[in-house]
Amino acid sequence: MNSIVATLVSGILLGSLYALMASGLSVVWTTLGVFNFAHGALMMIGAYAAWTVSEGMGLGLLPGILAGVAVAALCGIVIEYLLIRPFYGTRHMLLVTVMTTLAALIILEKGAQLIWGAKLKQLPRLVTGDVSIFGATISWHEAIIILLAPIVLLLLWRFTAMTNRGRSLRAVGQNQDSAALIGIDVPYAFAIAFGLAAALAGLTGALLGSIRFITPVMGSEPLVKAMIVVIFGGLGSLGATAGAAYVIGLLEAFLILWLGLYWTPFALFLLMIAVLIFRPNGLFGRA
Amino acid sequence: MTALLSVDGISAGYGAITVLRDLTLHVGRDESIGLFGPNGHGKTTLLRTISGLLRASAGRIRFDGADISRQRPAAIVNAGLVHSPQANTMFGDMAIAETLELAAFAPRARAGAKQRMEQVLALFPRLAERRKQLARTLSGGERQMLSIGCALMCDPRLLMLDEPTLGLSPRLKEELAEAVGAIARSGVPLIVVEQDVEFLLALTQRLYMIEHGAVAREIDRSDGLDHREVMQLYFGQGGEA
Numbered sequence: 407m408n409s410i411v412a413t414l415v416s417g418i419l420l421g422s423l424y425a426l427m428a429s430g431l432s433v434v435w436t437t438l439g440v441f442n443f444a445h446g447a448l449m450m451i452g453a454y455a456a457w458t459v460s461e462g463m464g465l466g467l468l469p470g471i472l473a474g475v476a477v478a479a480l481c482g483i484v485i486e487y488l489l490i491r492p493f494y495g496t497r498h499m500l501l502v503t504v505m506t507t508l509a510a511l512i513i514l515e516k517g518a519q520l521i522w523g524a525k526l527k528q529l530p531r532l533v534t535g536d537v538s539i540f541g542a543t544i545s546w547h548e549a550i551i552i553l554l555a556p557i558v559l560l561l562l563w564r565f566t567a568m569t570n571r572g573r574s575l576r577a578v579g580q581n582q583d584s585a586a587l588i589g590i591d592v593p594y595a596f597a598i599a600f601g602l603a604a605a606l607a608g609l610t611g612a613l614l615g616s617i618r619f620i621t622p623v624m625g626s627e628p629l630v631k632a633m634i635v636v637i638f639g640g641l642g643s644l645g646a647t648a649g650a651a652y653v654i655g656l657l658e659a660f661l662i663l664w665l666g667l668y669w670t671p672f673a674l675f676l677l678m679i680a681v682l683i684f685r686p687n688g689l690f691g692r693a
Numbered sequence: 694m695t696a697l698l699s700v701d702g703i704s705a706g707y708g709a710i711t712v713l714r715d716l717t718l719h720v721g722r723d724e725s726i727g728l729f730g731p732n733g734h735g736k737t738t739l740l741r742t743i744s745g746l747l748r749a750s751a752g753r754i755r756f757d758g759a760d761i762s763r764q765r766p767a768a769i770v771n772a773g774l775v776h777s778p779q780a781n782t783m784f785g786d787m788a789i790a791e792t793l794e795l796a797a798f799a800p801r802a803r804a805g806a807k808q809r810m811e812q813v814l815a816l817f818p819r820l821a822e823r824r825k826q827l828a829r830t831l832s833g834g835e836r837q838m839l840s841i842g843c844a845l846m847c848d849p850r851l852l853m854l855d856e857p858t859l860g861l862s863p864r865l866k867e868e869l870a871e872a873v874g875a876i877a878r879s880g881v882p883l884i885v886v887e888q889d890v891e892f893l894l895a896l897t898q899r900l901y902m903i904e905h906g907a908v909a910r911e912i913d914r915s916d917g918l919d920h921r922e923v924m925q926l927y928f929g930q931g932g933e934a
Contacts, residue, residue: 573787573795580784583746587778588843589770589799 412542413659419548420631421655422555425648426610427632428639429562430603432647435636436579437599440503444485444510445607445632446625447518452478452608453615453624454518457527467530467616474612475605482604483597485510490600491593518622529615547616558609559648562602566644575599631658634678640688650688695758697722697851697882698743698774703752703762704906705742712738713906715752720851725883727893730903736886737779739903740853744776745769756851771799773850779859779886781840785829789820789839792828796846806846813842816872834865841872845881852876853884858892890923 427449434442455477460470489506493499531547539549565572577585578595586592611625618624631654639650654674661670681688696719706712712735720726728736741747743754745766754762756774764772784792793813797806814821817838823831828839837857844852857873858866870892877883877896887893893900900912900923912923 570795570798573791574798576787577784577792577795580786581782583778584781584783584840584843586746586766587744587770587776587781588796588847589767589802591765591767593765594767 408541409663411540413663414656415539415542415544415552417656417659418552418652419544419655420658421652422552423610423614423628424631424635424655425555425559425651426606426613427628428635428647428651429559429644430606431632431636432641432644433562433566433575433599433606434603435641437575438486438490438596439500439579440490440507441500442485442600442603443504443507443629444514445603446627446629447511447514448478448482448485448604448625449607449611449614449628450518450620450622450625451481451514452611453529453620454522454527454611455608456612456615457522457529457620460529461527467532470529471609471612474615475608478608478611479601479605481514482607483601485604486597486600491596494596515622515625522620522622524622527615527620528618529612529620531616545617547613551613554613558606559644562606563644571598631674634674636688637678638681638688640685646688696720696755697757698884699755700739700743701753701755703742703749703754705738705747705749707738707747711750711906713742713749716903716907717752718901718908718911720882720884723882724899725877725885725897727890727897727900728884728886728903729888729890729893729900730909734904735906736903737855738906740776740778740855740884740886743769743853744774746776767799770847771801773801773848774853775844775847775849775851776853777840777844777855777857779855780833781836783828783836783839783843786827788825788827789831790824792839793820793842793846796843797848799847802846802848805848809846809848813845816845816875817842832865834861834869837861837869838872841869841876845876849881851882851884853886855886856888857885858887858889894923 427445431442431445434440452474456470456474459465459473460467489510490503493502493506496502531545532550533546535546536543537546537549566576574585574590575595575598577590578592582592610628635651635654636647638654639646658670658674661673665673698720700716700718702715702717704711704713704715716739730736738747742749745761745764749762753760756772759772761769761772793810797803797809819835820838820842823835828836831839841854841857854873858869861869873885874896883897885893885896894914898914901908902910902912
């Protein structure tokens with residue numbers, strides 16, 4: 407019984423992290439029609455920037471997290487400007503941007519290694535101490551992530567559904583010419599979408615840096631999981647992506663309990679392939 | 694007094710293909726003009742170039758005295774020059790009311806947006822009935838209404854309509870033609886692209902016949918030509934091509 411509750415809680419924690427990551431991928435996809443392979447690396451940059459401000463400069467964790475968000479957002483905007491914008495409207499844009507965002511991933515990973523070195527780093531926790539939820543014990547920091555993720559997702563949803571600026575991102579994603587002709591600056595919308603997604607990645611990295619080690623490649627595993635999430639949920643809808651994130655998080659936690667750590671990625675990828683074959687638009691996507 | 698819109702010797706096209714060649718025309722203040730001519734001769738390309746979706750490779754476009762030939766579409770809309778394109782599919786996954794609200798996006802359009810929304814819904818009762826529906830569930834005619842409605846939400850000082858009645862049933866066509874007439878009577882100057890010359894003659898003061906990417910002929914309504922004579926002219930010249 408106890409192990410079930412503990413698994414549930416760790417599944418929800420994983421789901422929260424995946425939701426934060428995958429929602430950024432989803433925002434970029436729905437606005438630009440690009441899949442950003444550097445998303446995990448932006449998360450890593452967020453973690454390192456948070457570490458530099460919090461530990462390196464000794465300014466504390468909250469300023470660190472803010473710096474992580476800001477630096478990641480800035481990197482995202484630069485990547486969009488230099489590596490994606492030149493290829494809009496060209497043939498094979500999707501394929502070209504797969505390559506350019508992969509290049510960004512490599513540049514960021516190697517750059518981080520040069521700047522911060524190979525030594526493992528870790529952030530302190532937002533709050534020390536543990537909390538017990540129905541007999542399962544997790545740290546307060548993890549509990550805060552679980553509480554924070556839905557709030558961030560709700561704010562993001564409100565932004566895209568209720569504000570004209572957020573709506574303009576959806577409009578650009580659905581019809582660039584029509585959007586431009588009602589006065590929406592399309593390149594500006596692209597920059598906002600990419601910066602926003604990168605900020606979400608940076609936030610995830612800064613939060614994750616307290617419970618995992620910060621390394622140049624720390625973003626690759628969350629990126630792969632976020633990819634599984636968006637394929638599972640169907641790229642496009644924020645609600646479907648968030649739902650899929652929690653399903654995958656819980657599934658992963660229970661697979662670890664039942665199959666062990668070793669077979670879990672295998673089972674998740676098998677699931678992803680099955681979804682791609684039988685529901686290519688995602689489990690929650692429109693057929 | 695300077696013209697509201699003046700297009701001076703522009704050339705434009707897609708890649709290696711030149712569509713517009715040294716095209717010149719103007720729209721005076723408080724007048725509407727019509728564009729007609731064979732398909733594929735540059736009417737749509739001209740509107741796309743004026744609204745900034747395409748960049749002219751030569752020539753200059755001035756709106757209310759300011760050079761807009763190098764400006765982005767968003768800035769041109771914000772100046773009040775608004776384009777409702779041909780067969781505009783709009784935003785498939787967005788509801789009608791949401792789309793119309795969004796269309797008042799430009800800073801110039803924000804004041805009075807609520808009031809304009811009411812005017813648009815009064816002009817197109819079909820949109821009012823379907824305000825919660827997604828755009829992709831609309832018929833071609835309803836989408837056309839949404840597109841024109843969005844253009845009106847931008848608070849246009851000059852409105853360009855590209856074949857507003859293309860491919861519609863006679864009943865819908867009449868409905869849209871009436872709406873366009875109402876817009877013209879409300880005092881918004883128009884540039885209308887249409888094949889139906891009779892419709893253009895009733896709506897506008899002057900017509901330009903566009904052929905091979907240039908103005909082939911300018912027809913002033915005060916010339917006293919009726920639509921049959923214009924059509925004769927049209928087919929006469931079209932025959933030479």
